[in-house]
Amino acid sequence: ESLDQGLQKTKESFLTKIGRAVAGKSTVDTEVLDNLEEALVSADVGVDTTVQIIDRIEKRVAKDKYLGASELNRILQEEIAALLVEAPDSGFRDFETPEGKKPYVIMVVGVNGVGKTTTIGKLAYNYKKAGKSVLLGAADTFRAAAVDQLTVWSERAGVPIVKQQMGSDPGAVAFDTVQSGVARNADVIIIDTAGRLHNKAHLMEELSKIKRVMKKMIPDAPHEVLLVLDGSTGQNALEQARQFTAATEVTALAITKLDGTAKGGVVLAIAHQFKIPVKYIGIGEKMEDLQVFDKEEFVDSLFS
């Protein structure tokens, strides 16, 4: 799917809500700003981000007293884009790995059900398509289904996988994977981890252990800790990002399931409110449906 298609539901709802905010108005006045504020919050843009967007528009209205309501879409787009210019950027535009980091080790974290396994499969496919050799590690040993699903994805993407029996030590699987990746001269290693946030202390301990074990083979690994969030849960995704980033070091975010939801405005909130860049967005269930996130392109698509 293309970004425009993937964001269809979000776009429709977003533009309808903005349209309602200005209905029957010829200038951008306080009432329009109040309506717009309500519209953005209901479009999952998040309270903090919405307040900053409204502030920016208010300043502009003060400067140019006769701003027409019909121009609001354009002004809003410009101000959102300007706000996001300051937001962190992964610096990546495609499925490349940084110079001198071979194998490039990615550890993928997130709560069960958010689309973690699917995202790993998509990453494997895309890196392979970009000419990289990829190795997967099934370190979510807690659920038998997790290893099985990752195996299916490894077959689909045509990349090897390192796994052990269910219940085996996740650290041992991670070590085996990194060791095997080094031996095979792999370009990219992607390690799945368990996602049980209800037992936070234990989960965080497990993630720390996996990191420690990797460092025995590659001192600066993991190079990337990718937190996967389910965009269709709107504000819950924002809350999960807060909890996870407070508990463990995360270096990049992936936001999934944007195709099936009208809550895609949450991407703006997440991109704006965290010091960690959104690196990927998921816009479908297929291997091709993962895109490297581009702030500008996203905002353009939302308004097009």
Ligand code: GDP
């Ligand atoms: P995990 O438990 O976090 O590993 O989640 P899975 O990868 O098994 O995904 C859970 C469900 O979400 C599956 O049915 C996936 O097909 C679906 N899914 C994952 N990513 C996306 C996406 O970007 N779009 C859509 N529509 N579905 C997705």
